[in-house]
Amino acid sequence: MKLFIDTADVAQIKEAWSWGIIDGVTTNPTHVMKTGRRPEDVYREILALVDGPVSLETIATDAAGIVAEGRALARLGPNVVVKVPVIREGLKAVKALSAEGIKTNVTLNFSPLQALLAAKCGATYISPFVGRLDAAGHVGMDLVRQIRTIYDNYDYPTQILTAAVRHPEHVLQAALAGSDVCTMFFDVLKQLYDHPMTDLGLDIFLKDWAKATSQAK
Numbered sequence: 001m002k003l004f005i006d007t008a009d010v011a012q013i014k015e016a017w018s019w020g021i022i023d024g025v026t027t028n029p030t031h032v033m034k035t036g037r038r039p040e041d042v043y044r045e046i047l048a049l050v051d052g053p054v055s056l057e058t059i060a061t062d063a064a065g066i067v068a069e070g071r072a073l074a075r076l077g078p079n080v081v082v083k084v085p086v087i088r089e090g091l092k093a094v095k096a097l098s099a100e101g102i103k104t105n106v107t108l109n110f111s112p113l114q115a116l117l118a119a120k121c122g123a124t125y126i127s128p129f130v131g132r133l134d135a136a137g138h139v140g141m142d143l144v145r146q147i148r149t150i151y152d153n154y155d156y157p158t159q160i161l162t163a164a165v166r167h168p169e170h171v172l173q174a175a176l177a178g179s180d181v182c183t184m185f186f187d188v189l190k191q192l193y194d195h196p197m198t199d200l201g202l203d204i205f206l207k208d209w210a211k212a213t214s215q216a217k
């Protein structure tokens with residue numbers, strides 16, 4: 001499963017990229033707002049750092065406007081993925097952008113039928129928001145499982161990009177469900193490394209090694 005970092009914070013992207021486990025980046029208007037910087041400056045910096053797919057979101061809500069924004073975003077770099085909301089006008093735009101060879105990430109996905117429509121329009125990625133569904137009283141990961149079944153039934157090449165991830169258990173469940181990608185915050189990425197028994201075991205090994213080397217004749 002590919003791992004993406006879900007942020008527009010360049011320092012976090014730089015740090016996570018250096019770990020060698022990240023395949024791409026997803027941004028959204030909220031992430032960009034939190035940086036307090038001009039979107040285009042942030043985008044250019046991210047694109048200069050990362051050679052995997054970088055999702056940049058469109059703001060227009062009509063198909064023509066989304067297509068125009070998508071084309072402009074795609075010109076920023078060969079690895080740009082144009083993020084489009086799963087509304088009717090959005091999917092019209094996805095169909096047009098896909099026909100031009102521009103990669104798309106259909107976002108704000110909360111139902112399996114929305115995901116079916118996105119695949120029919122040639123979306124590169126579909127982003128089910130599992131954490132937001134959990135918060136609304138659903139089992140968010142059921143959506144990922146349903147999309148996996150639908151896409152496998154009909155051989156749709158659209159990749160499932162599990163999003164709105166809140167903790168490592170979501171990442172595990174996404175991997176078990178056959179999600180192609182999982183995007184997460186910097187803190188969740190860091191947590192993927194952690195296990196108290198690893199820390200404990202390492203501590204014992206280091207102490208024993210120190211003893212072994214000090215007592216050696």
Ligand code: E4P
Pocket residue numbers: 006026027028030107127129131132163164165183
């Ligand atoms: C994914 O691409 C989105 O940026 C992200 O996961 C949004 O989810 P959240 O704002 O609920 O965390």
